[in-house]
Amino acid sequence: EVQLGQSGAEVKKPGESLKISCKASGYSFTNYWIGWVRQMPGKGLDWMGMIDPGDSDTRYSPSFQGQVTISADKSITTAYLHWSSLRASDTAMYYCVRRIAVAGTWAFDFWGQGTMVNVSS
Amino acid sequence: DIQMTQSPSSLSASIGDRVTITCRASQSISRYLNWYQQKPGKAPKLLMYAASTLQSGVPSRFSGSGSGTDFTLTISSLQPEDFATYYCQHTYSTLTWTFGQGTKVEIK
Numbered sequence: 001e002v003q004l005g006q007s008g009a010e011v012k013k014p015g016e017s018l019k020i021s022c023k024a025s026g027y028s029f030t031n032y033w034i035g036w037v038r039q040m041p042g043k044g045l046d047w048m049g050m051i052d053p054g055d056s057d058t059r060y061s062p063s064f065q066g067q068v069t070i071s072a073d074k075s076i077t078t079a080y081l082h083w084s085s086l087r088a089s090d091t092a093m094y095y096c097v098r099r100i101a102v103a104g105t106w107a108f109d110f111w112g113q114g115t116m117v118n119v120s121s
Numbered sequence: 122d123i124q125m126t127q128s129p130s131s132l133s134a135s136i137g138d139r140v141t142i143t144c145r146a147s148q149s150i151s152r153y154l155n156w157y158q159q160k161p162g163k164a165p166k167l168l169m170y171a172a173s174t175l176q177s178g179v180p181s182r183f184s185g186s187g188s189g190t191d192f193t194l195t196i197s198s199l200q201p202e203d204f205a206t207y208y209c210q211h212t213y214s215t216l217t218w219t220f221g222q223g224t225k226v227e228i229k
Contacts, residue, residue: 037165045157045165045208045220061216062122095164103171105153106212111164 002026004034004096004112011118012086019082020115022096029077030054033099035108036070036081040092050099051079086119093117123147125209127221133229140196142224144209149189153213156185156194159223160205168207169194196226204228 007021022034035050049060053072060070069082079096094115097108124147134140144154152172157165167176172192173185182197196203209221 044223045210047210047218047220059216061218103174105155105171106218107155107167107170107176108157108165109167109176111166114164 002098002110004098004110006094006096006112006115009116009118011120014086014088014119014121016086016119017082017084018086018117019080020094020117022079022081022112024053024077024079024098027098030074034072034079035097035099036068036079037095037097037108037111038064038092039095039114048081048094053077053079086117088119088121090117091119122217123150123211123213123219125211125219125221127207127209127224129224130222131225131227133227134199135229136199136201138199138229140199140203140226142194142207142209142226144187144192144194144221146190146192146211146213150211150213152188153211154185154187154192155210155212157208157210157220158203158205159208165208199226 003025005023030053033050033052036048038046048064051058051070051072053074072079096112098110100109126145128143154172156169158168159165169185184195206223206225208223212218
């Protein structure tokens with residue numbers, strides 16, 4: 001069974017660093033890109049970026065380029081989302097997703113349960 | 122960037138009703154359009170990809186259509202478990218897979 005298990009909720013102060021994780025299981029980790037999606041409180045979904053766990057090739061949405069770093073460790077089938085300096089505006093739920101290629105396009109077929117990040121002074 | 126606009130933003134419907142949600146892209150995206158369902162407190166779930174192909178396990182009362190800029194998601198007979206927020210998403214260009222703002226389907 002495919003599963004994406006995310007790390008627990010975080011409460012941080014502005015300026016602090018943070019790395020959240022997404023542990024994949026039930027499939028070949030290096031065969032599928034892993035992405036991250038942000039959902040701010042009461043709002044919609046924002047595509048952040050993705051990584052190929054096989055070679056760590058990474059792509060970012062222009063809106064998030066330079067704001068976060070996506071990485072992966074294939075030895076432990078885990079992807080990460082990292083902030084070097086959090087802002088209050090980073091307060092949101094963050095989902096990791098598995099990207100599949102279907103019918104000549106892509107979709108996110110499995111989602112993690114989400115990690116809530118709360119940034120407040 | 123390609124903008125995705127859903128309408129309506131919310132709707133109220135009764136069990137058994139036929140419900141249609143529209144998603145419009147700011148430029149042609151061929152059929153590179155996905156639909157997701159999100160229930161309160163849960164992660165989104167893939168319903169449909171390539172505009173009209175149902176993801177495995179999704180009930181056949183869900184259907185999708187469209188190409189180019191205009192797309193629809195239809196629920197033929199609304200069931201209690203269908204009350205949720207629905208999002209469209211384009212995958213036309215690699216780095217800007219924008220979602221629509223969502224359509225909340227509520228009980229009348």
